[in-house]
Amino acid sequence: MSVTPETDAPETAAVSLADVSVSFGSHRVVRDVTLDLARHRVTALVGPSGCGKTTILRAINRLHDDTGGKVTGRVTVGDLDVYARDTQPELVRSRVGMVFQRPNPFPTMSIFDNVVAGLRLNGVRNKALLLEAAEAALHHAALWDLVKDRLHTPAVRLSGGQQQRLCIARALAIEPEVLLMDEPCSSLDPIATAKIEELITRLSTDVTIGLVTHNMFQATRVSHYTAFFQLGDDRATGELIEYGLTEDLFDKPNDPRTKAYVSGQVG
Amino acid sequence: MTTETAAVPAGGAGMGHGAARRRELIRAQSARSLRRRHLTGRGAVGLCVVAVAISLTPLVALVAYTTSRGIHALSVDFFTKIPTPQGIPGGGISNAIVGSLIIVGLAAAMAVPVGIASALFLLERRGRIAGAIRFTADVLTGVPSIAIGIFAYAVLVEPLAHFSALAGSFALAVLMLPVIIRSSESAMRAVPRTEWEAGLALGVRRGRVVRSIVLRGALAGIVTGNLLAVARAVGETAPLLFTTGNQLFNLSPLQPTGAVPLTIFSDGTSPFPADQQVAWGAAFVLLLFVLVLSVIARLVAGRLNRQAR
Numbered sequence: 211m212s213v214t215p216e217t218d219a220p221e222t223a224a225v226s227l228a229d230v231s232v233s234f235g236s237h238r239v240v241r242d243v244t245l246d247l248a249r250h251r252v253t254a255l256v257g258p259s260g261c262g263k264t265t266i267l268r269a270i271n272r273l274h275d276d277t278g279g280k281v282t283g284r285v286t287v288g289d290l291d292v293y294a295r296d297t298q299p300e301l302v303r304s305r306v307g308m309v310f311q312r313p314n315p316f317p318t319m320s321i322f323d324n325v326v327a328g329l330r331l332n333g334v335r336n337k338a339l340l341l342e343a344a345e346a347a348l349h350h351a352a353l354w355d356l357v358k359d360r361l362h363t364p365a366v367r368l369s370g371g372q373q374q375r376l377c378i379a380r381a382l383a384i385e386p387e388v389l390l391m392d393e394p395c396s397s398l399d400p401i402a403t404a405k406i407e408e409l410i411t412r413l414s415t416d417v418t419i420g421l422v423t424h425n426m427f428q429a430t431r432v433s434h435y436t437a438f439f440q441l442g443d444d445r446a447t448g449e450l451i452e453y454g455l456t457e458d459l460f461d462k463p464n465d466p467r468t469k470a471y472v473s474g475q476v477g
Numbered sequence: 478m479t480t481e482t483a484a485v486p487a488g489g490a491g492m493g494h495g496a497a498r499r500r501e502l503i504r505a506q507s508a509r510s511l512r513r514r515h516l517t518g519r520g521a522v523g524l525c526v527v528a529v530a531i532s533l534t535p536l537v538a539l540v541a542y543t544t545s546r547g548i549h550a551l552s553v554d555f556f557t558k559i560p561t562p563q564g565i566p567g568g569g570i571s572n573a574i575v576g577s578l579i580i581v582g583l584a585a586a587m588a589v590p591v592g593i594a595s596a597l598f599l600l601e602r603r604g605r606i607a608g609a610i611r612f613t614a615d616v617l618t619g620v621p622s623i624a625i626g627i628f629a630y631a632v633l634v635e636p637l638a639h640f641s642a643l644a645g646s647f648a649l650a651v652l653m654l655p656v657i658i659r660s661s662e663s664a665m666r667a668v669p670r671t672e673w674e675a676g677l678a679l680g681v682r683r684g685r686v687v688r689s690i691v692l693r694g695a696l697a698g699i700v701t702g703n704l705l706a707v708a709r710a711v712g713e714t715a716p717l718l719f720t721t722g723n724q725l726f727n728l729s730p731l732q733p734t735g736a737v738p739l740t741i742f743s744d745g746t747s748p749f750p751a752d753q754q755v756a757w758g759a760a761f762v763l764l765l766f767v768l769v770l771s772v773i774a775r776l777v778a779g780r781l782n783r784q785a786r
Contacts, residue, residue, distance in 0.1 A: 385504075
């Protein structure tokens with residue numbers, strides 16, 4: 211389904227990146243990205259492998275802190291300066307949830323424990339609140355009816371698609387404003403993929419979503435905005451080539467490189 | 478459960494009011510504990526640093542002390558001459574160094590092929606026999622080296638009626654074997670199943686897949702594991718006490734032979750300062766040898782890993 215944002219209402223940015231570059235050692239993976247994720251919209255990040263889409267996504271919630279990547283430039287989530295000296299990464303991540311390529315429920319935890327992990331491990335003890343948050347998150351992930359009678363069975367007994375929805379529920383349970391999704395359907399079959407896509411569309415009324423995808427059709431189906439990345443002229447560093455409304459980017463791209471990619475001529 | 482969540486429709490059609498309230502509550506509760514958690518985290522890191530310091534202290538002290546006592550003993554003579562009679566200064570430990578090399582070399586020549594072949598067997602077979610072998614290897618790892626020594630004495634020294642380098646090698650090989658088997662097996666297991674299957678799917682013979690893909694992929698791990706097993710064995714003393722004798726210069730595996738650990742033992746317990754000096758020098762040489770082997774193991778592993786990429 212294609213979603214058209216109401217173009218007359220000016221949209222505020224939930225996440226802003228200004229001149230963001232990420233390097234690992236001496237290798238600059240992606241450079242000078244300036245990009246907004248519009249509030250309560252889905253922004254797709256597309257482009258060939260190795261052009262820095264995921265790297266940029268992970269810069270938003272400071273996941274590079276633990277992988278040795280060096281981020282320069284400015285990232286803001288709402289009014290929070292993500293890389294300011296006194297900003298705690300935990301605080302950023304409590305406002306920005308993330309879903310990974312492969313479903314990664316904690317294998318030693320039950321379904322319920324997985325959903326509330328982000329709350330419990332962050333010091334929320336109130337049982338009623340945990341229950342309430344778990345139920346709401348599972349509802350949002352369209353999983354509640356399926357698992358409500360077996361909340362305390364191991365999460366790994368769920369199918370792949372269900373596990374991924376569980377991971378979405380887990381990310382939603384801490385009530386983030388932003389949800390980052392890194393190719394969330396790449397390990398799923400078409401039926402499970404369709405369910406996740408439906409979910410993305412529905413969630414975007416409440417949460418700002420950044421979605422990395424290799425699937426052009428997925429981008430056109432679920433995203434309002436699309437950002438196209440590609441390696442620059444040095445063939446080593448990724449760049450943001452073009453960014454705009456998804457329809458425009460696919461129907462009348464400005465940049466010949468975008469046109470070549472979305473029409474399937476390269477990549 | 479509050480009425481609010483009950484009101485969330487089964488499809489989850491929006492967060493609305495409850496979500497905003499929940500977000501406030503969650504943020505407040507986790508913010509309240511964030512400071513405490515940060516302090517706890519810092520405390521835990523501090524404890525880890527202390528633990529590292531505690532575990533490094535004996536090691537550093539041992540190396541420093543052995544070096545300071547032993548380094549004066551080193552000279553060209555120390556490596557080339559044979560020992561002087563008890564209590565007389567001068568002389569060297571060439572007999573012990575050559576003896577150790579022969580004993581450990583022979584032990585490795587016995588244990589490495591058998592160990593790697595056993596690891597391959599364990600890799601290929603899952604079943605009762607493999608399980609039993611794996612369990613046996615684990616038990617063998619824990620057998621005291623002195624028990625292995627007396628076993629080698631009974632098997633190879635008593636029947637031949639004299640000590641020999643070979644008997645010592647046999648004891649050390651038995652000691653090394655379980656370590657080699659288990660480290661080689663785990664290195665081979667680390668080669669992804671998909672690479673096996675990619676080889677098989679090309680119509681390649683199973684044995685060839687094992688040689689060119691599995692063994693090649695695991696080579697770095699196998700080499701490292703084996704070298705560390707050798708490094709471990711070179712300092713073993715108890716099995717040698719029963720098996721090699723402690724002799725002056727000898728090159729025949731069937732004759733009694735000296736070894737560096739034995740020199741440390743006999744000279745270190747001697748009342749003469751000159752002998753004790755030799756013992757410290759020998760201990761230092763042994764440390765150096767282990768260090769060199771460990772460094773080689775790392776270099777080889779690093780190089781092989783880089784080639785693999």
